[in-house]
Amino acid sequence: KQEVTQIPAALSVPEGENLVLNCSFTDSAIYNLQWFRQDPGKGLTSLLLIQSSQREQTSGRLNASLDKSSGRSTLYIAASQPGDSATYLCAVRPFIQGAQKLVFGQGTRLTINP
Amino acid sequence: NAGVTQTPKFRILKIGQSMTLQCTQDMNHNYMYWYRQDPGMGLKLIYYSVGAGITDKGEVPNGYNVSRSTTEDFPLRLELAAPSQTSVYFCASSYLGGGAQETQYFGPGTRLLVL
Secondary structure, eight states, X not given: OOOEEEEOXXXXXXXXXXXXXXXXXXXXXXXXXXXXXXXXXXXXXXXXXXXXXXXXXXXXXXXXXXXXXXXXXXXXEOSOOGGGOEEEEEEEEEOOXXXXXXXXXXXXEEEEEO | OOOEEEEOSEEEEOTTOOEEEEEEEOSOOXXXXXXXXXXXXXXXXXXXXXXXXXXXXXXXXXXXXXXXXXXXXXXXXXOSOOGGGOEEEEEEEEOSSSGGGGOOEEOOOEEEXXX
């Protein structure tokens, strides 16, 4: 059974710092991996999707990497801003034909201090 | 486009009551999903649908039922509510097309409290 773990559960850093969020998964047979952002009391917003054949994806100040063989992904946030404060979740899509089921980690709650 | 909409935003139920959580999407997505999120936890899949008339169980389906009569709507039914069903429920949709098109779009959630 696929399991996804995110460490740490919470992270607080001063504004302007570069930071890395970690995600690990137990089964390397995945179709893709996604990073989501969740603001308090809101739904999830997709940030980046990495296909299993890709090593990284970039969007603005965000860069996500994928090392399928070691079961790890990282989300790199450059020059952090207070508006980046949110919970970040990663999710993998196991390689099951005919389904787009996602398995989520429990998230990292990020606080950027002005 | 409104995206994915959910109603109600918040509801309190007594033990044993029933209710339906509504979900509608206007993006013509074929896939739709229901998740629950307990405090401090990730999301767990309850049910999903690959198209009108086709539904299947996810990881935690017990105590819930779904139907999908149209592409747009995917209601979630709770029968005989129990305190263990206190959670935040999210509906999502996506398109089967491969690549970035598989991104799931989420509604704002329904907060349910069972007392």
